[in-house]
Amino acid sequence: MSAFVMPSLGADMEAGTLVEQIVAPGDVVKRGDIIAAVETQKGVIEIEVFEDGILESWVASIGDEVPVGTPLAVIRAPGEPETRAPSDAVPTPEPPVATAPEVLPDVAAPTTKPATERRKITPAARQLAKERGVDLDMLDTAPGVPITRADVEAVAPAPASPVDEMRRAIAAAMSRSKREIPHYYLSHEVDLTATDAFLTGTNADRPPESRLLAGAVYAAAIAKALNKYPEFNGHYLNECFQPSDAINLGFAINLRAGGLVAPALFETETCDLDTLMRNLRDLVGRVRAGRFRARELSDATITLTSLGERGVDQLYGVIYPPQVAIVGIGTPRLRPCVHEDMVMPRLMATLTLAADHRVSDGHRGALFLKKIDTYLQTPEHL
Numbered sequence: 001m002s003a004f005v006m007p008s009l010g011a012d013m014e015a016g017t018l019v020e021q022i023v024a025p026g027d028v029v030k031r032g033d034i035i036a037a038v039e040t041q042k043g044v045i046e047i048e049v050f051e052d053g054i055l056e057s058w059v060a061s062i063g064d065e066v067p068v069g070t071p072l073a074v075i076r077a078p079g080e081p082e083t084r085a086p087s088d089a090v091p092t093p094e095p096p097v098a099t100a101p102e103v104l105p106d107v108a109a110p111t112t113k114p115a116t117e118r119r120k121i122t123p124a125a126r127q128l129a130k131e132r133g134v135d136l137d138m139l140d141t142a143p144g145v146p147i148t149r150a151d152v153e154a155v156a157p158a159p160a161s162p163v164d165e166m167r168r169a170i171a172a173a174m175s176r177s178k179r180e181i182p183h184y185y186l187s188h189e190v191d192l193t194a195t196d197a198f199l200t201g202t203n204a205d206r207p208p209e210s211r212l213l214a215g216a217v218y219a220a221a222i223a224k225a226l227n228k229y230p231e232f233n234g235h236y237l238n239e240c241f242q243p244s245d246a247i248n249l250g251f252a253i254n255l256r257a258g259g260l261v262a263p264a265l266f267e268t269e270t271c272d273l274d275t276l277m278r279n280l281r282d283l284v285g286r287v288r289a290g291r292f293r294a295r296e297l298s299d300a301t302i303t304l305t306s307l308g309e310r311g312v313d314q315l316y317g318v319i320y321p322p323q324v325a326i327v328g329i330g331t332p333r334l335r336p337c338v339h340e341d342m343v344m345p346r347l348m349a350t351l352t353l354a355a356d357h358r359v360s361d362g363h364r365g366a367l368f369l370k371k372i373d374t375y376l377q378t379p380e381h382l
Contacts, residue, residue, distance in 0.1 A: 001056060001080065003071040004049060009040055010297040010320075013169060015067040016040045018060045020124035020149045025057050029075065034293070036072060037124070037149060041165040042261050043290035044149070045297065053077050062124055120146035132156040150291055166259040174318045181236075181324075182357040185316050188369040190376055191339075192332050192347045198379040214332075215251070216277040218304060220382035221375035222327055223247045223268040226302065229368040231360045232353075233301045235322040241359045250300030250320070251280065253287050261287055262303045262320060263296035273382060302326065314350035324356035327372070 009016055016038030023035045029049045036047040056074040060066050076082065121136060125147045129136050134156050139147055177183075195217050203211040226233045226247050234243040247269040250262040265271075265279050286292050303326040305317045313333070317326035330350040337346040351372060355365050375382060 001083065002051070002053075002075050002077070003059070004035075004051075004073045004075050006038070006066045006068050006070050006072055007047065007294045008068050008298040009038075009045060009294055010042075010173075013040050013042065013068075013297070015065050016045060017065045018062055018072065019044065020122055021058055021062060022122060022146070022148055023055050025055055027055050029053060029055055037291075038066065038294075041169045042259065042297070043255075043287075043292065044153070046291065046293045047072070048293060048295060049075065051075060051077075053080075056083060122146055122148050124149045125152050128152045129156075153289070153291065166255075170260065173320065177318050177321050181319050181321065183319060183354050184357050184362055184365065185352065185354050186362060186365045186369060187314060187316075187350055187352045188366075188373060190349055190351045190373045191337070192349050192376060194377050195379045196332070196347050210274075210277075212273055212277050213280075215280055215304075215306070216273050217376070217379050217382060218306070218329060219249050219251075219265065219268055219276050219280070220271075220273055221372050221379075222249060222302070222304060224375050224382065225368055225371040227269065228371055229360075229364060231364060232325040232355060232368055234324060235301065236324050236356060236359060237322050241324065244301040246301070248299050248301045250303035250323070251283065252303060252305035252317075253284055255288060255290075261292075261297065262300060262305070263287055263292050264300035266295075266299070304329070307331070314352055316352050317354050319354055319356060324359045326354050328352040328354075 006016060017040075018036060019039045020037040021035075022037065023029055023033070029035055030052050031050060033049050034046045035049050035055065037044050038047060039045075053075040056076040058073050059071040060073070066072060126136070128134075128149050129152045132152065134152050136147060136152075139151050139155065141147055141151060192214075195214065199212055199214060199217065206212075230243050231241070233247055234241060236242070246267045248264040248266050249268040250264045252260060252262045254260055263283055265276065265283060268276065271279065283292070283296070300320070300323065302323055303317065303320055305315065305326060306329045307315055311331050314330040315328040317328050319326050328351070330352075332347050332349040334345045335348045336343055337348060339346055351369055353365050353369055360368075
């Protein structure tokens with residue numbers, strides 16, 4: 001037996017309220033399965049299990065506020081015997097036996113709904129449907145797949161809620177970052193003309209839903225540069241830097257109701273541009289719907305932030321602990337530049353880096369930014 005505890009929800013979140021138990025005691029679970037959902041200041045976060053086994057029992061109940069590290073459930077390993085509590089139940093008496101000339105009347109068996117017609121509905125989904133006036137019979141789910149809170153939210157989104165709690169959580173994390181992390185800052189002008197031409201050519205014959213956006217190219221360039229400069233990718237924990245083998249690039253995403261989150265795209269270094277774009281679309285869609293996964297918040301190893309659509313020329317991010325670096329990209333603009341010994345308009349943007357001086361220095365940071373620039377000049381090779 002092992003306790004499945006509330007995982008870390010990021011530096012600015014210390015607890016979550018259990019709103020859904022997606023699997024029931026006795027259900028088989030596999031590593032990566034989503035078994036619960038918790039609500040935080042940033043929305044509803046899906047909780048994944050980290051081991052194979054059988055869910056023995058729930059420790060936390062729906063509505064409980066569960067701090068990070070507190071048990072949510074008990075998982076029984078495959079082959080491990082079931083724990084049986086002592087039973088105080090009174091034995092069920094044997095039914096009476098009819099004797100002549102007594103004859104028991106015929107009693108029709110109770111009519112039950114065939115199992116194939118029953119629909120599984122999680123308690124949280126039933127409660128939310130009641131609150132929002134959703135007819136559960138109108139929801140279309142695959143046979144055998146339970147209706148969850150997410151299904152109800154999809155047809156009846158929550159109204160925009162105040163973001164005061166999120167602002168407080170973000171402020172606490174950023175205050176900690178500025179207090180504990182010795183930041184240094186660098187900026188570099190990068191020519192995005194080649195990147196823009198590549199995107200224009202690639203997207204010319206593609207439908208909107210499969211077009212590449214600049215964010216995917218930025219992500220790929222940063223990932224390749226991190227292979228050369230791994231000291232910017234990882235976590236600073238227990239007074240030492242712990243580099244990460246995988247590049248889990250956090251994307252800063254603004255929420256429609258207000259606030260900001262930076263969930264991770266996992267193993268960015270293994271993805272081609274089209275895969276990165278699909279993953280990014282999926283991530284942004286789920287985040288803006290207010291639903292994402294715990295690992296996406298806790299496991300980012302470096303963050304990319306951009307305010308390009310806001311017209312900002314440059315931005316200097318604050319490192320999100322326990323990460324050690326954040327890359328920023330400003331709005332691309334046409335500017336007069338010297339190119340091939342001629343002054344001509346080029347699409348330029350300011351690339352910035354905020355990094356942890358305990359792990360790296362300005363020399364290495366400058367080389368890292370320059371390497372990102374180099375990869376952005378040949379986006380067709382990313």
